Amino acid sequence: MTKSLERYVRHIRYIPHERYERYERYAWAGCAVVALGLALASDLGPHRVWGAVAGAGYAVAGFLACGARSHPAARVVAVAGAVVVPLVSLVTAGLGQLEVTVVERSGQLLLTTGSPYVADPTAVADFNPYMPGMALFGVLPGDARWWLGGAFVAALAAAGLHRAWLLACPLVALPFAVGGIDLPVVGLMCLGVVLAGQGRSGRAGLALGAAAALKWTAWPALPVALALIAVRRGGRPALRYAVVALSTATAAVMPFALAGPSGFYRNVIAFPLGLADTASPAASPLPGHLLATYVPGGRVIALALLAVGALLLAVSLVARPPGTARAAAARLALGLGLAMALIPATRFGYLVYPLVLGALAYRMSQRGSTPVTPSREKALV
Template sequence: MTKYLERYTRHIPHLRHERHERYAWVGCAVVALGLALASDLGPHRVWGAVAGAGYTIAAILACGARFRPAARTVAVVGAVVVPLVSLVASGLGQLEVTVVERSGQLLLTTGSPYVNDPTAVADFNPYLPGMAVFGVLPGDARWWTGGVFAAALVAAGLRRAWLFACPLVALPLAVGGIDLPVVGLMCLGVVLAGQGRSGRAGLVLGAAAALKWTAWPALPVALALIAVRRGSRPAVRFAAVALSTATAAVLPFALDNPSSFYRNVIAFPLGLTDTTSPAASPLPGHLLATCVAGGTVIALSLVSVSALLIGMSLVVRPPGTPRAAAVRLSLGLGLAMAVMPATRFGYLIYPLVLCALAYRKTQHESLPAARAVPVVSSREKALV
């Protein structure tokens, strides 16, 4: 399946096919305006209206060859910058922003980012302790989460205006997407692993793993990549740095109050608490959990099976290039997020950004000569 995906995605048209660019911006405008009309969340409606206007102007500009570069700039400004500034100034955002900022304040005052006995949705903090850092920093947490995301992608060599303007990325940048810094650091970690910088890759992916569970699948993928390209000693170095970084950030809080940690970080995201997570997009896992007797157990079993299959693929056919590693990670996360009992469409940002990383244009992906191997082709509810 991975081999098929790699072959198929090579043929996905890029937005830089200029004669089709106008239609891409028209499609984005339709999505944004549709969200503005259909959503019951205030920040989403604001983003949809503002971004829809930006995409429309970008589509008009893209009709002329001279103005196509300007169209991409207008799309980013209209879909990200203007709505972000407007929402921050008016104090509107998804519940994630409030949760992260509160967790930072709790960390400073109580020494733990978690509420001991959460009952309402707003009481739960489903993120790992590292995410509280964004709540400790001054100002709105969105400046920091978006800044880390952008900086990580630039450092990874992924500088594409269309990616930042894509609705799946632009929306969380404006309303408060906690997955942004996670996937950004994952991309940077995969690139560093491909370059043989095992220590730096371990540090970056360890930091991502301290933010949210969704980053943990990147650890075995990067480990396999380093082992193939550099050998066992760099792989061991990567594992030691990554695990020690993540463990140092997570374990003290897990041991301090295991019950609170379990309820917030494990039970709530998996839909195992009496309080229902608002992450309820009609993807297969959520439909199983809500419409089928014992559906939650079935969905969790499917998550385990998908993880097992991806793990086996790392042994049978380990990735030999950063491109192959990004595709493998994209496939694994896409499968898992489709069958999770508490899931949402926003999770699609992971396979999107990882595929963009895999098929970005680079001069070459060189292998070290000594160990060369064949290249394998108002705060409103949206808490996750």
Template structure:
């Protein structure tokens, strides 16, 4: 009798929890539709808000919970994505990737020779331009790589895909999605002792965007702890050669264009400012505090140094620990960057979800070889 009562209480709590989660997502989506001045975001907010609201209603019963999650994904991802692509609506990143692909085919460089507007700057590394070369809207490929990489990493989570921080960029165009997906896969491969494959995957991610580069030393520390010197050397050789092959030929072919778009523009060293200006601590410091940009950059540097020291003093011994360490470091970085946006929080969210997914069962001692098998 007591066990049945306990099961009922746990069941009721799960239902209430999930129902409130979808209701909260509905409020976030509808709130974005009201406050945003971007058409793609307003469209997503209305459609996703409706889907989340229906999911909240369906989540009231145990048998309806899978249906609720399916409705949340359909309402927050599938319908807005198809509608936005059909209507030709997308945020600026989509146009930037498409332009970089056209420039790559026409000139051999993904960077504009004389950028005059925000849309002319390509702040990504050369590998991102290949999403603009592939046929169709880049969003199909950006989201596809993200989903496939997470599936390969063993992160099957409908609720993660339906989360607003993930669903919004999938629908309107998010260049961070394939990067963080490959980072998750690379960490898992490193935890499994597949140093060469981990280096290849993370090298590809590093050729897409600067935000992938912090994963390289974290994965190296993990490989070094688990496998030792030779696999570590193999990992470094594969990762650096892959990243170099994806970046250096284009940087050398057009060094001024590469510097202006991929280095100076993200650092705020050009006459045209980056539109990344979400009210996170780093941006608020840079805007409202005298000398705030220097303070934010100093805090960012201190955070990076502390994470680096932690890798030397207490390197991660499991893929779960590495994912958690990377999530912490990127979470600090994304909140302290002077030019930042809420969308960057998809990095700590996804990596944190990966770490949670690989948590050890209760009353079961953690052991590296066990995680390498189950990760």
């Protein structure tokens, strides 16, 4: 399956760019339908606001895209209507998802108690399922969404993935406006993969170690980047990367895990996996949640399938390690797509990981990156 995905990514680089522009109006129209449908169907106030505003923005973008030379203007309107205007409106009104409150409260707890976690959480709002590094966004002044979104945009720009259509995609634009917790994580993952492909092992380790210190969803990127660096540069740079990545993540996580192991376990491990007494509100009807809800012993089955998927990813890194950053991004997109579908407590918003990483793989296929053997790579340095 991984080989098929990578072959597909290599193939789409040859599709004429004009064909995408020809159908862009239909893409914006589809986004408008999705946004307006969310506005009508959701019982969450921030989602309804985003759906109504973004739906109008997408509709205008679709109209502009009908013109032969209006595609750049259409993309600007889509970003403004789906991201900028809803974000400003929601921040001004003080509306957002619960995760924004959780991050901001964890930042205040870090300043006042020295730990971002409640030792004995009971209600859903008491839980902080993120790694300690996420609390830094709550320490910074103002609404956390400004910093979360800014970190995401900066990481994508550094990775060469600053594309308006990606920012305006509903799976990115919605969390950007209402929450945004996963955005800096996947942004740093993209940056780390690009740096690993360039042979900058220390910087790659720093970026991916920082991502791992924000949320556990970044952890699969650590071994993938390690395999990529080992193939392209050899053992010593791979060791340098591993030391930097693990040191960065460990320095951010271990002090809090050791200081309050019970609270750390309840917040960061038990709650996201659905093992806590309090159920997570993340309950989108994806396979893992459906198994855990409707099948006897389904939670154990879902976790077992999740473990099997992780094992298969590890085996693939040994049997067929990625030779380019494009291949590494495609491998991560596939692996995280399967993982997000199998987690018992999951939500559609987690699909932003395979989407952005897949976009990175596609973008790099357009640039024509090709595998480089270790011997050739060293000759070029």
